[in-house]
Amino acid sequence: MDVSQILDPLNDAQREAVAAPPGNQLVLAGAGSGKTRVLVHRIAWLMQVEGASPYSILAVTFTNKAAREMRARIEELLGVNTFGMWVGTFHGLAHRLLKAHYKEANLPQNFQILDSDDQLRLIKRVQNDLGLDEAKWPPRETQWWIGGQKDEGLRPQYIQAGADPWLQTMVRIYFAYEEACQRGGLVDFGELLLRAHELWLNNEGVLDHYRQRFPHILVDEFQDTNTIQYAWLRLLAGDQCHITAVGDDDQSIYGWRGAKIENIQHFAQDMREVQTVRLEQNYRSTGTILKAANAVIEHNAGRLGKELWTKGDDGEPISLYAAYNEQDEARFIVERIEQWVRDGNPRDSVAILYRSNAQSRVLEEALLREAVPYRIYGGQRFYERLEIKNALSYMRMISNPHDDTAFERVVNTPTRGIGARSVDAVRGFAREHGCSLWAAAQQMVAQRVLAARASNALQGFLDLVNQLAANAEDKELDAIAEDVIETSGLLEFHRKEKGEKGQARVENLKELVSACRAFDGIEVPPDESGAEVEEPSLLDQFLDSAALDAGEGQADEFEEAVQLMTLHSAKGLEFPLVFMAGVEENLFPHKMSAQEPGRMEEERRLCYVGITRAMQKLYITYAENRRLFGSETFNSPSRFIGEIPPELVHEVRLKTEISRPMFNPDYGKVGRFSDPAPDFDDDLPPLALGGRVEHRKFGEGTVVQFEGSGPRARVQVNFDDAGSKWLVVAMAKLQPL
């Protein structure tokens, strides 16, 4: 038997983990030390040497994309098909279980996944029905709270509200929300996990079946499992099955969402005979990047403790750029990317990482301006778009007209004369009769409850959905989508919208048809045990995968593109060139983290995750002046920058003839940056970004941007009275103040 392919590309510690006899294992190791590689090779080993069938393996990954990569790697290593292996995220696997056992889970076969937006709407509606004022009971807070309870595995009946009126109300909403979900056949993300856990708890036969089936359980990114996920794993493992868990306590970044680092310690106690393996050699990053990461994370207390080293070169220093504002930052980043690409590197070797989703907009604009293809990773870019969600809602109505969330979304979209009052009346009727909105609307039309005009309009909507459903019979998925966007009037509606926005929406709707065309189903392999798996319709599969897979690189998967993503979604990934943007106090660390103990350490772990994504070169940028979330802020550089040893950092100065970057008082405090003298062109006044200048005609103003050099150099000045102007420096006779 040739196992050299499996073992040769590993170091001794990795080999020990991969080739261990079946048993419980914990691989605890820092970033880039090959944890994920160990997991993949371990699966290959189990199959090749222990004779495990792919059917007997369940692997949990952090994203669906990681799951696909894992499959591909194993197939490449062994030259066999991984068909039948269960590889996916906790949510994806839970969904699959619930689909296969919907009856035992007390769900309709075509239950729908409720994404966070739809969930919020539903909560609003539920609160409204309970007569709770939104101002006093912010629905987002309720959503957060309910999610938190589900993560902890708590149903409303188990929550002791005592005499706490706030908690009593929350529990009341939770009850009503559960009821609404059950009625509509809707399952939110937290519910997937909770139900899947209860499915096993309450159905011994089902649990036994899976325990028999999956003697080998493997989990990546174990440090970010929450209570219910861990309970689910343990329940499945019981005493017979073996878990290989790999993780890094320094990379636990989802505490705010209920993840428990403690699970790492509990694992060693809860499971029998756990073998712990540590990996310390890093294969990903240069020495410099690694030293920076180690230095930053050292500021955290209570670590399980491990130091990473590499045999590789030190590589280039980390570049730090102090931008004048967020525009300048974005432009700088795009320029460097263009240079990198001109040097012959592929675009998809670059990632821009940021702390908050909203930061992407400015970066996107800068990339668009320079026509640099980019993709937002994990940002729910396509399926989150309004017009797409509307079209998907029509498709959901075809699948299940009792889906209240979909009903709400499209009953009057595009507008068809069904006013808010009519919709309110439908809601009231549904509440009174304990039925779905669809059933209520049908009754109301039949009983002529509404005035003639409103009634006709509502009838029109009912007819439309019925017609779409009839048309959909025996049609291909893309034909259904095409019919939906045309017959519903959505396409026409956006065609009439003026400007680029409408056009983009039309294009998106069309893209949905292409997405349907390319879709060939979620793999549901036959279950050799004979457990009943009724194949859901392709439409249902598509709707589920759109909800589950949202944003995971589906935008033009094959185009070579720069990757944009939040630091959170960068976990587990690696890129030769990485930019960390917006590394400023209040943004990163996020200002919310100051309010809760422990959160600052989580921010630092997030910084560690960010730094360790970089293989060859890392840029850190911050803006002295930032417009974000609609307001202007002046932040100092992040404390994390100060935690990187100065000798690893090189500060970037822009060397155009006219620019002298604004002096940052904080540098003095940190007192450590090598500062190459800025270049000046003696003929021209030394204008500085952010500097004050005077113009004969326009008066005083602030320099905000530069462009070009030499005689063609231009500056943009925000004049106090005359507004913003672009001026040619050589002509404008600007006087620095």
Ligand SMILES: Nc1ncnc2c1ncn2[C@@H]1O[C@H](COP(=O)(O)OP(=O)(O)OP(=O)(O)O)[C@@H](O)[C@H]1O
């Ligand atoms: N023994 C090895 N020899 C050569 N390259 C290796 C070895 N082990 C891992 N690598 C490479 O090092 C990089 C990091 O590995 P991997 O992604 O598995 O690390 P990780 O510990 O999972 O990181 P993270 O904590 O970020 O998830 C990958 O490019 C991987 O292919």
Ligand SMILES: [Mg+2]
């Ligand atoms: Mg990994």
